[in-house]
Amino acid sequence: MKTIFALCCMLLSSSPIYSWGFYAHRLINFQAVFLLPPEMLVFFKHHIRYLQDHAVDPDRRRYILPQEAARHYIDLDHYGPPYDSLPRNFRKAQTRYTLDSLQAHGIVPWWLQVMQQRLTKAFREKQTALILRLAADLGHYLGDAHVPLHACSNYDGQFTNQRGIHALWESALPELFAEEEWILLTPRANYLPDPSAFFWNTVFESAAAVDTVLSEERAASALFPQSFKYAYRERNGVTARQFSIPFLTAYHRGMNDMTERRLRTSIHAVASAWYTAWLNAGQPDLSALIENGDSTGRSSVEWLNKEWIREASQERKQ
Numbered sequence: 001m002k003t004i005f006a007l008c009c010m011l012l013s014s015s016p017i018y019s020w021g022f023y024a025h026r027l028i029n030f031q032a033v034f035l036l037p038p039e040m041l042v043f044f045k046h047h048i049r050y051l052q053d054h055a056v057d058p059d060r061r062r063y064i065l066p067q068e069a070a071r072h073y074i075d076l077d078h079y080g081p082p083y084d085s086l087p088r089n090f091r092k093a094q095t096r097y098t099l100d101s102l103q104a105h106g107i108v109p110w111w112l113q114v115m116q117q118r119l120t121k122a123f124r125e126k127q128t129a130l131i132l133r134l135a136a137d138l139g140h141y142l143g144d145a146h147v148p149l150h151a152c153s154n155y156d157g158q159f160t161n162q163r164g165i166h167a168l169w170e171s172a173l174p175e176l177f178a179e180e181e182w183i184l185l186t187p188r189a190n191y192l193p194d195p196s197a198f199f200w201n202t203v204f205e206s207a208a209a210v211d212t213v214l215s216e217e218r219a220a221s222a223l224f225p226q227s228f229k230y231a232y233r234e235r236n237g238v239t240a241r242q243f244s245i246p247f248l249t250a251y252h253r254g255m256n257d258m259t260e261r262r263l264r265t266s267i268h269a270v271a272s273a274w275y276t277a278w279l280n281a282g283q284p285d286l287s288a289l290i291e292n293g294d295s296t297g298r299s300s301v302e303w304l305n306k307e308w309i310r311e312a313s314q315e316r317k318q
């Protein structure tokens with residue numbers, strides 16, 4: 001048994017996973033819950049542990065589902081810029097490029113549209129387990145779409161002699177700074193009138209940031225000889241060689257806090273996508289879906305929810 005366990009650990013540690021680190025994905029789903037209107041909040045907060053724990057399920061599925069990996073990224077440099085002629089609709093894209101070709105270069109903005117539709121349907125049908133699973137998954141894919149290195153083929157600096165930059169940007173920086181230093185407060189969730197356009201805009205923003213991600217790593221590395229770039233520090237209870245804190249600080253400042261901003265934007269985007277699915281499903285009463293029929297405080301939730309929607313509509317008019 002021990003041998004099998006050790007083998008699994010080896011396989012997991014030797015297969016690279018490129019996506020926001022586990023820490024950040026859990027954080028995104030957790031924080032997004034608190035941007036929801038009260039009627040959603042009461043349901044999502046009840047299941048917040050599930051949303052956190054399953055925020056990384058799509059990465060785990062990569063080991064067993066061959067088609068899973070493509071759902072986490074898109075090599076936009078394969079198509080442009082400009083991207084005007086790139087079909088925003090998945091069916092049209094398959095007609096033009098074939099599914100195999102699309103899979104080879106990543107499908108995250110198209111896959112997000114599928115996930116959004118599925119979540120909306122799950123809300124409409126009030127399928128509690130499905131709502132939670134799809135909300136956790138959507139939070140993951142939408143988080144990934146905010147990572148610049150998920151929007152280009154040079155995803156780990158392999159073409160520019162910057163191997164390791166992926167984990168540096170999306171794992172090392174959030175793990176060191178997010179909890180104590182970063183400001184992750186954002187306005188509450190927005191309705192997305194055109195989710196497809198929103199998802200595409202997200203990956204275009206990510207692609208536009210790639211040059212900065214790479215050039216600032218080069219600049220920071222030039223300032224730090226290898227002996228200062230790395231240091232032995234504790235991580236998850238294990239002391240290991242990692243990027244040094246001065247190097248991480250220099251890189252973060254060089255990018256003008258980009259990782260912090262993208263993390264904050266991810267949280268807001270995930271809450272907005274969940275909220276939009278719920279609104280488009282006709283605002284089903286989620287308090288009735290809470291296990292054990294717990295309807296504690298339902299009337300106050302209804303009142304808070306009306307206030308939330310009224311204020312949100314006023315904000316939109318301003």
Ligand SMILES: [Zn+2]
Binds near residue numbers: 059
């Ligand atoms: Zn991922």
